[in-house]
Amino acid sequence: MKSTLNTLLKVSSIIACSSMATAYAQDSSLMSCYWQVEKQNEVGIWERQVCVNPVDANLPAVLVASRVNIPSYGVCSINWLDGYRTELKGTVKVEGNKANCGGHAVSFEPAPDTRIVDGLEEKRLDCRWNNAGGNAHKLMCDDIEGRTLTMPIATKMQAAGSTECVMNFNGFTLNYFSGGVAVLDKKPTHNACDVGPVYFRAYPAQRMVDGFEETLLQCTWRDVNASARIKSCSNVGTPNKDVTVAIEVNGRLQSLIDTVNNQLSDGEIVEDNTLNPIYPALYFRKH
Incomplete structure (x- = not known):
């Protein structure tokens, strides 16, 4: 019993330190962004902010925000798609008051392929969002040998070009990687649009x-x-x-x-x- 308790305490300590003891810190860089008008009438202006893809400028631009400006009522609301982005393998960061409709700086920070957490090496898993029909999507990840797990780590509802999502996180799936366990620094909220990065932590040798x-x-x-x-x-x-x-x-x-x-x-x-x-x-x- 004492052995099990000691081991459990060690594992709990490792999980708690996941976001604090990361090695191989990555540098962030500013993204080149611009606003596109989607719709405009006598009521207001609907826009979306897109940025040049930070991984490959030849790929489609990345949607990072949408806003609605209604000048006659002095109303302007904005929704952000910041945070970790699976397709970019990194995090979109916003500097400035996110409640304001302007005056922001958007940057990108790639996630490290490997990191050291509490003395243990973790490897980032290759994951992708697969369309499951209509607005439904599922997050599928490969193990460290490149085999795709048959169960999704998360599912979400998100319309094309939308910054609004309904997320369902399948935390139990993190235990279905043999030889270790998959870990996240933070559990996604129910309205999050992405999950990750997902890392694999092998059992201590x-x-x-x-x-x-x-x-x-x-x-x-x-x-x-x-x-x-x-x-x-x-x-x-x-x-x-x-x-x-x-x-x-x-x-x-x-x-x-x-x-x-x-x-x-x-x-x-x-x-x-x-x-x-x-x-x-x-x-x-x-x-």
Whole structure:
């Protein structure tokens, strides 16, 4: 129990520090922006602010704001699309009072490909918004080996050219990356238009828990036949020592960790569900 609590506290500390202990800081640069008139009549003017694409000037311009100005009533309202932008792999920043209709400076800061958080390296995942029909979109991400996860990290409703969105964040999906967990610095609000950046944090290869040294085990699943498969871990305690830690038959999983531990003389296998409840990490604890 004490071991689990200590590990949970460590993980909580890592998550809390995600936005504070980032290495490889990126420089931001001003974006070249201009206002376009969408509609104008005796009532007012509807405009949108677009900026030259900061990644590739040959690509379409980037929408960053929309505003409505009704001079006869002294009313001017503005909506921003600042924050992280998945398609740009970086953050659009606005300097100035965002409630005002003018006097702003817009800049872009690319997200680092890798960063160090609380001593652990995190790698940015490649993500994209896929249209799911009409105004519906889903955020799909690849794992660090380039395989696309089948479940979206988020879904949203957003009309083309609109700065208004309805966001649904699927936080549980962050646990479906094997070998670690996906992390965000901040959970998106219900009216956010984007999510991210999404980073992958691999399980620590070595760690100390309650004074014991633990080493992350490398484990793989292997099909036995059409209805059964086994999970084996290599180099358990000593080089070239492979053990079977689980078996799955017709979708029913049975852990063999307790049986294996009874046969180990110099340590034990520890399953850590606090790092990832879907794909728990397996460590060898040396006694």
